[in-house]
Amino acid sequence: MSIVRNILAIIFTFSLMIILLISSVDIVAYHIPGYYRYEYTKYSSHDRVGMDMDELLRVSGEMMAYLKGKRESLSDISAKIKNQPDVLFFNEKEAAHMKDVRELFIAAIFIRRILLAICILIPAIIKFSRGSLRKVMPKNLLAGSCIFLTLLLCVGGIIASNFSKYFVVFHHIFFNNDLWILDPATDNLINIVPEGFFLDTARNIAAIYLIFVVGIIVFSTVLIRHSAK
Template identity: 35%
Template sequence: MKNLLIMLKRILYGILIAVFTIGVSTIITLNFKFIYSYSIDKYNLVEVGKISKEMLIKDFNTLINYLQNPFIKKLQFINFPMSLNGEFHFYEVKKIFLYIYAITIIITLFFLTVFLYNKISGKSCTIYKVLNYGANSLICIIVGIVGIISINFSKAFIIFHKIFFNNDYWIFDERTDPIINVLPEDVFKLYALAIITLISLFIIGYKIYFYKKSFKKVKDYNKNLKL
């Protein structure tokens, strides 16, 4: 029974670290505004949108600020009109990002509480092991995501929307929501790749930290045996 509880705790910690890492990577990537600046040049969005790069960036920044700030109640672009359906879709996207922020903060507080409790009660705080559980969970997740995206990103993109949205408002009509012309699927692909890259860097960091701490533990143990 004890071994089962230990295994379940490891699985829980691994999942929580994985969700935390995905959340942090998503939040960081959302603020990588240079990706959109690069996309403007790569996909010739100035010509597509018929406005300057500066104005495209201003409207994109307006969108990013709206998605992250709970105090901004209404989205209004400078250069693009928007339908009620389009506005509602962006509102639903905003809710998803705010949930990501909330979940990330809750998991952070959870681990801080566990860490402080262990510290006060004199229990060992094996953070490196917890991070390793998360790294193992993330490896499984990333392999699956990369496999799906590499096969057919467009299909994965559609499936993602069908999972997270219970309507078809995400299918924009360029006549009523011309913003979609300057937010092509390729832009989202770049952001997805950035998130995957960040998560991969976290995995590497977790693994390096784990093996360094494990090696030190073994080294100290062998040293004590000699004494």
């Protein structure tokens, strides 16, 4: 039975690590105050598309709501662009690409919910089987967290060595079309979120995830030492 409990603890740990990764993306995308204003200012995104900053932030808010499934379409979003009122912001190609991105976001949200249920259920199963959570969970949390920390550092180092290359690789992995290849001359989307925006975002996601994982390592280490006394 102890082998089964350890397997369950490993599943719990890996589920938690994935939850924290998805949550890190969610935090950067939705919960850092002023993040988009800062990034748009850094890359002069509002000037690139010829928009007022507040107007661009409004459009961005609609776009992010769409990605979470809180808006049905992007094709009806209009804005004042280059002093022209009521100009549709997204063309057909951009809207089609963002539909693909939306599917990824919604899938990630669904996966996180499933994994949360698993993380709630597994401790209950271990406890119900008269196992000791303090004996089973901390050591597996520590081992799993260290594995994910190592992976994070290795993958992060590889991506950082040539972000442009791996940015393209990412798109080839997650999209089965070329809609993501946008033209700054015709597509607003690439002008408001250039490659530098995604580099900054990837760094922030990695930093938040690193804090989460290190926190789990410290927490599990404290529990192990406390149980040993």
